[in-house]
Amino acid sequence: xxxxxxxxxxxxxxxxxxxxxxxxxxxxxxxxxxxxxxxxxxxxxxxxxxxxxxxxxxxxxxxxxxxxxxxxxxxxxxxxxxxxxxxxxxxxxxxxxxxxxxxxxx
Amino acid sequence: xxxxxxxxxxxxxxxxxxxxxxxxxxxxxxxxxxxxxxxxxxxxxxxxxxxxxxxxxxxxxxxxxxxxxxxxxxxxxxxxxxxxxxxxxxxxxxxxxxxxxxxxxxxxxxxxxx
Numbered sequence: 001x002x003x004x005x006x007x008x009x010x011x012x013x014x015x016x017x018x019x020x021x022x023x024x025x026x027x028x029x030x031x032x033x034x035x036x037x038x039x040x041x042x043x044x045x046x047x048x049x050x051x052x053x054x055x056x057x058x059x060x061x062x063x064x065x066x067x068x069x070x071x072x073x074x075x076x077x078x079x080x081x082x083x084x085x086x087x088x089x090x091x092x093x094x095x096x097x098x099x100x101x102x103x104x105x106x
Numbered sequence: 107x108x109x110x111x112x113x114x115x116x117x118x119x120x121x122x123x124x125x126x127x128x129x130x131x132x133x134x135x136x137x138x139x140x141x142x143x144x145x146x147x148x149x150x151x152x153x154x155x156x157x158x159x160x161x162x163x164x165x166x167x168x169x170x171x172x173x174x175x176x177x178x179x180x181x182x183x184x185x186x187x188x189x190x191x192x193x194x195x196x197x198x199x200x201x202x203x204x205x206x207x208x209x210x211x212x213x214x215x216x217x218x219x220x
Contacts, residue, residue: 031207041144041197043211045107086149094140094201094209096150 002027002090006097013077013104021072021100023087032063032089034072037099039083046072046085077104108134110202112212119190119219127185127215129200135180136202140209141173144197153198156183190219 003026013019025032034046047054047061049070054061058077063070074081082104088096109132119125129139137158142150154175155163162175172194174186187194199214 031203031209033209035211041199041214041216043199043214045208045210048206048208088150088209093152093155094203095152096142098149 001093002029002095004087004089004095004097006085006087006100008100009098011100011102013102015077015079015104015106017077017104018073018075019077019102021074021085021087021102023070023072023097025068025070025089028065028068029089030091031094032065032070032087033094034061034070035086035088036081037084037086043086050089074102077102079104079106107208108132108202108204108210110200110210110212112200112215114215115213116216117218119217121191121219122189124186124188125190125217127187127198127200127217129183129185129202129212131181131202131210134202134204136183137180138203139177139183140201140203141175141183141185142199142201144199144214150199153185187217190217192219195219 005024036044049063051065058075060073084099086099111130113128139156141153144150156177158177164170177183201209201211203209
């Protein structure tokens with residue numbers, strides 16, 4: 001099956017800093033997504049991005065489908081950005097990466 | 107985006123009893139829903155694919171007799187944890203996909219078996 005690798009596993013930032021999270025897939029996927037899991041466990045859809053680039057406020061994402069990776073950019077990080085960020089995708093089934101645990105310090 | 111509602115949000119049950127978790131797509135029809143399990147500080151692991159009108163497809167290592175899945179309509183899938191034991195305590199979360207394969211998730215259910 002498809003393998004999803006995320007890096008880095010953990011990230012500590014000072015408020016205001018920028019960061020890039022990476023997601024690599026072992027095979028082509030047609031439904032790549034980025035999620036933020038809040039402290040209550042709710043998965044928040046950030047981007048549905050099988051290819052190309054999208055932006056939403058301080059967040060943006062780029063997927064290079066031919067090279068099987070995606071990047072999530074967080075600019076001017078805030079303490080409320082803390083949490084776990086997952087990328088996920090697959091063919092018929094959506095498989096999750098291990099996540100990046102982000103902590104933003106005030 | 108689409109809305110997927112999961113109920114209950116949390117449940118505590120005694121060992122040996124069964125617990126049913128509901129997953130509803132509120133504003134779209136979903137012929138397929140998915141059930142995941144998440145242990146603390148770990149990722150989401152796919153348990154099974156729920157197919158409307160047919161049997162669920164379970165991932166390797168998931169006991170189908172322990173985790174009963176029913177997808178009775180295009181908007182409702184249920185997961186029943188049968189004869190629950192403390193090791194079944196976990197966070198269970200469902201998802202449904204739109205036609206373009208974008209997945210939306212329920213709020214999750216935190217199950218504690220005592």
